[in-house]
Amino acid sequence: MKSLAELAAIRDKMKNKVAIRDSETGTRIVVGMATCGIAAGARPVLAQFVEEVANAGLSDAITVTQTGCIGICQYEPVVEVYEAGKDKVTYVKMDVDKAKRVFAEHIQGGRIVTEYTMDNK
Amino acid sequence: MKELSLNILDVTENSVSAGAKNIEVSLIEDEKGLLTLTIGDNGCGMTPEVVKSVIDPFYTTRTTRKVGLGVPLLKMAAEQTGGSIDIKSEVGVGTTVTATFDTKSIDFTPIGDMVSTMTTLIMGAPDRDFEYIHRKPGAEVTLSTLQLREVLGDVSLGEPEIIAWIKDYLTEQYNNFGGTN
Incomplete structure (x- = not known):
């Protein structure tokens, strides 16, 4: 059984980490989670990015956040990637497999997966 | 929406947007198969006129565009079962x-x-408190972020490691729940 004691142990480990995070210079992955995004399948896409970041041990450098409707409902699920000093990249019609690929090739490898981007539609 | 949990996620986001500090999500199933969903908050609230219009798909408080489908979709999901x-x-x-x-x-x-749905909500609004209960005859699943916060102190509920713990905590309870509908 999961216990609160176990949660306390995680907390103690976290306490040292929290101070060193700097979301201003790090990468932000933003997933649209309005009605349109949720209906189109954004929840598992968001969960996949969170899992990829956690598995890669990159939660200090990369934040995954949610946003509302950005007005291109027909392209949902929409994922925006913000990296310091670079243009925003908008990925459209995302799913779990595409999220895995974007994480591996773009977030970790630095190569934008152009076939999934907005400009390509 | 393919799952009711997606409607619940969507409509509960309205409570977050309303600035609520405390949000309650409860699913209570009785022995006759009646399911009651309650999403309660202490957010900014609405005037009677707004409440009347909120089930209209062409009503929204947003100024950028004029369609809000969250509540109408939940209404449809309820009414199509006779609820x-x-x-x-x-x-x-x-x-x-x-x-x-x-x-x-x-x-x-x-x-x-x-x-x-619950982990997504907590991740998106780690500064709010969520009380979750899902009960059916003989089984229940509960989560109180207020209780977790007492343990966590100033460590955010939104930290990936904490979300992972909450996910496991709820999954474990659902394993004993005997599946959902």
């Missing part, structure tokens, strides 16, 4: 959305993955 929706709200006090469903109806949308 109903009720919204009680008071400005400055909060809002409670109650929807009932006949789970035996052929048009009942399965509840689906409530673990993902």
